Amino acid sequence: MDPTLAEISLPGRVEDTDGIxxxxxxxxxxxxxxxxxxxxxxxxxxxxxxLLIHYDIPVIxxxxxxxxxxxxxxxxxxxGLADLKELPRRTVRVTMECAGNGxxxxxxxxxxxxxxxxxxxxxxxxxxxxxxxxxxxxxxPGAVEVVFTGADHGVERGVEQxxxxxxxxxxxxxxxxxxxxxMNGAPLAPQHGFPLRLVVPGWYGMAHxxxxxxxxxxxxxxxxxxxxxxxxxxxxxxxxxxxxTRISPRALLVPPGFPDFMSRTRVVRPGPxxxxxxxxxxxxxxxxxxxxxxxxxxxxxxxxxxPDGHRWAxxxxxxxxxxxPGMHVLSARATTAGGLSQPETQAWNxxxxxxxxIQRVAVACLGA
Ligand SMILES: Nc1nc2c(c(=O)[nH]1)N[C@H]1C(S)=C(S)[C@@H](COP(=O)(O)O)O[C@H]1N2
Ligand SMILES: [Mo]
Numbered sequence: 020m021d022p023t024l025a026e027i028s029l030p031g032r033v034e035d036t037d038g039i040x041x042x043x044x045x046x047x048x049x050x051x052x053x054x055x056x057x058x059x060x061x062x063x064x065x066x067x068x069x070l071l072i073h074y075d076i077p078v079i080x081x082x083x084x085x086x087x088x089x090x091x092x093x094x095x096x097x098x099g100l101a102d103l104k105e106l107p108r109r110t111v112r113v114t115m116e117c118a119g120n121g122x123x124x125x126x127x128x129x130x131x132x133x134x135x136x137x138x139x140x141x142x143x144x145x146x147x148x149x150x151x152x153x154x155x156x157x158x159x160p161g162a163v164e165v166v167f168t169g170a171d172h173g174v175e176r177g178v179e180q181x182x183x184x185x186x187x188x189x190x191x192x193x194x195x196x197x198x199x200x201x202m203n204g205a206p207l208a209p210q211h212g213f214p215l216r217l218v219v220p221g222w223y224g225m226a227h228x229x230x231x232x233x234x235x236x237x238x239x240x241x242x243x244x245x246x247x248x249x250x251x252x253x254x255x256x257x258x259x260x261x262x263x264t265r266i267s268p269r270a271l272l273v274p275p276g277f278p279d280f281m282s283r284t285r286v287v288r289p290g291p292x293x294x295x296x297x298x299x300x301x302x303x304x305x306x307x308x309x310x311x312x313x314x315x316x317x318x319x320x321x322x323x324x325x326p327d328g329h330r331w332a333x334x335x336x337x338x339x340x341x342x343x344p345g346m347h348v349l350s351a352r353a354t355t356a357g358g359l360s361q362p363e364t365q366a367w368n369x370x371x372x373x374x375x376x377i378q379r380v381a382v383a384c385l386g387a
Contacts, residue, residue, distance in 0.1 A: 027176035031256065033127040033249065033369060043123075043133045052137025058273045058297045061332070062112065063143070068140030070210050071117045073182055074173030077230050081214045086157075086198075090166075090235035091158035099215050102202060106147040111195050111220060112332040114141045114299045118223035118250060118263045122371030129371035134269055136378050139247060139299075141332050142211075144218045146199035150192045158188070158236055165191040166241045167192035167217050168233040173372055178244050184228050185241035195220045195331065198231065213311065221265050221301035223373070225250050260368075266301025268359050269374040270308050270351035273297075285382040287342045289307050294340050298323070298353040301368035306356040310338040314348035315363060315377065321351065331375045342384040349380045 029042065039047075051069045057067040081100050089095040117138035122129050132138075153165070169182040190196065197218040200207060207213040212229030219226040224246065240246075246262070253260030273295050276287035298305045304326075309318040321336040336351070354360040366377040 022187070023177075024174050024179055028174045028177045029130070029368065031176055032130050034130050035127045039123070039128075039133050042271055046132045048278050050132050052134060053272050055137060055271065058271055059295070061335075062143055062203060063140040065205065065208060068115075068142055068211070069117065070292050071119075071138065071140045071224055072171070072210065072229075073175065074171045076209050076236050077170040078209070079170060079214060079230060084214055084232070086215060086231060086234065088152060088156045088234045091159040091162045091238055092153075092236050092369060093159065094155070097157055098152070098174060099161050100200065103147050103152075103198065103215070106151050108145060109178065109195075109197060110143050110145040111197060111218065112141060112143050112329040112335040113218055113220045114139065114266075114268070114331065115224050115227060116299070116301075118354070118371065118372040119374075120269075121365065121374030121376055124376065125365060125367055125371050130368055131371065138224070139269075139271070139333075143204065144197055144199040144200035144201045145204070146197040146215070146218070148194055148205050149196045149198055149217070150194065151341055152234070153191065153236070158234070161238050161337055162188050162236045164188060164237045164240050166235045166237055166243070167228040168235070169212075170178050170230040170232045175244060175249065175352075178248070182245065183241070183243045184226055184245050185237070185243070186226065189309055190219065190222075205260065205314075217323065223250075223263055223266055223301070225263065250370065252370070252372055254368060256369065263347050263370075263372045266299065267373050268298070268300035268302075268305055268353040268355050269304075269375045270298035270353035270359060270361070271296050271378055272310075272349060272351050272380050275349070275382060285380060287346050287382055287384050289342050289384055289387050292340050292342050294338045294349065296321075296336055297333040298351070300353065300355050301331075302359065303355045303357040304330070305334060305353045307354045308336040309352050309354075310340075311350045311352070312340055312347055314379070315350050318352065342382070344386045345381045347384060349382055352377050
């Protein structure tokens with residue numbers, strides 16, 4: 020019997036076992052996270068930014084590559100890379116986080132890329148503002164959404180597809196939304212979307228379509244797989260669920276001291292120590308960060324770096340701690356201007372999306 024896509028493709032599922040499966044391990048080995056010590060950099064060096072790739076990384080010849088812009092526009096157009104580079108150019112520093120960050124700690128565990136907390140990174144993206152390209156094409160007044168198609172192709176829960184996501188027109192027209200051809204001042208690396216990707220500051224990673232080859236303006240909301248099946252917040256498989264959009268507030272600590280190789284438990288010596296970390300939010304900005312050194316029983320304000328003009332990037336915070344011998348659990352908690360903060364335990368959803376539960380870092384302080 021010939022195999023069918025439904026047979027080779029895993030169903031959506033959640034898992035009660037503690038141990039992760041070989042399939043989850045294969046995903047984790049392909050899609051690495053940021054080593055948490057790299058939270059020290061304002062801009063994550065190339066190679067330390069996290070990666071999430073649903074299918075295969077396409078190999079694209081930049082000389083052959085074209086971007087098609089069409090649909091509900093008066094002047095459909097085709098752009099080569101050189102054409103895009105002649106248009107106005109802009110650089111935006113953006114903290115990007117995968118919507119599935121934290122998924123592996125949920126119980127039952129949604130079976131997918133098993134992130135702990137490390138699916139985040141900050142890059143300086145350079146490209147042409149999307150709205151310049153849309154303006155050149157002339158968007159029809161009846162338009163409501165714009166759909167972006169990548170050059171990668173695969174199958175997900177039995178559905179063969181190109182990776183596609185849409186944005187409401189109002190989001191697509193924001194001045195900081197880019198068609199980016201550079202990351203940290205260099206051409207995009209293959210794994211980050213060479214030669215062109217969408218960058219949507221403030222949104223979870225799935226919106227930032229890589230290996231972009233087609234932009235289509237639509238009269239109706241897009242109902243493709245990555246919009247209406249994947250990336251929805253649902254507790255039951257058959258509910259429609261709310262769409263995943265903006266990044267929830269989160270703070271992460273640079274794990275202090277030095278690690279045990281296998282357990283990653285941190286080791287510090289007694290005495291004064293400055294702890295540092297990063298906090299971000301894709302909606303209203305983080306206004307306050309607190310740190311706990313007693314497993315979340317009590318919280319004290321951390322020093323949050325002043326705004327530096329990079330509205331869409333994480334901010335550094337520091338906290339002075341006097342380590343006493345013994346075992347400690349350290350945590351940080353971000354709160355936005357609008358009062359959004361982080362939960363101790365995460366509200367569960369089947370995809371494990373938009374998780375921003377407070378991080379817990381075990382620290383062993385040696386005897387004096
Ligand atoms: N074409 C395409 N774009 C994509 C993806 C993909 O698999 N294919 N993954 C998305 C997801 S889920 C995330 S979190 C980000 C990750 O971007 P990065 O690998 O550059 O960090 O890319 C997004 N864009
Ligand atoms: Mo993601």
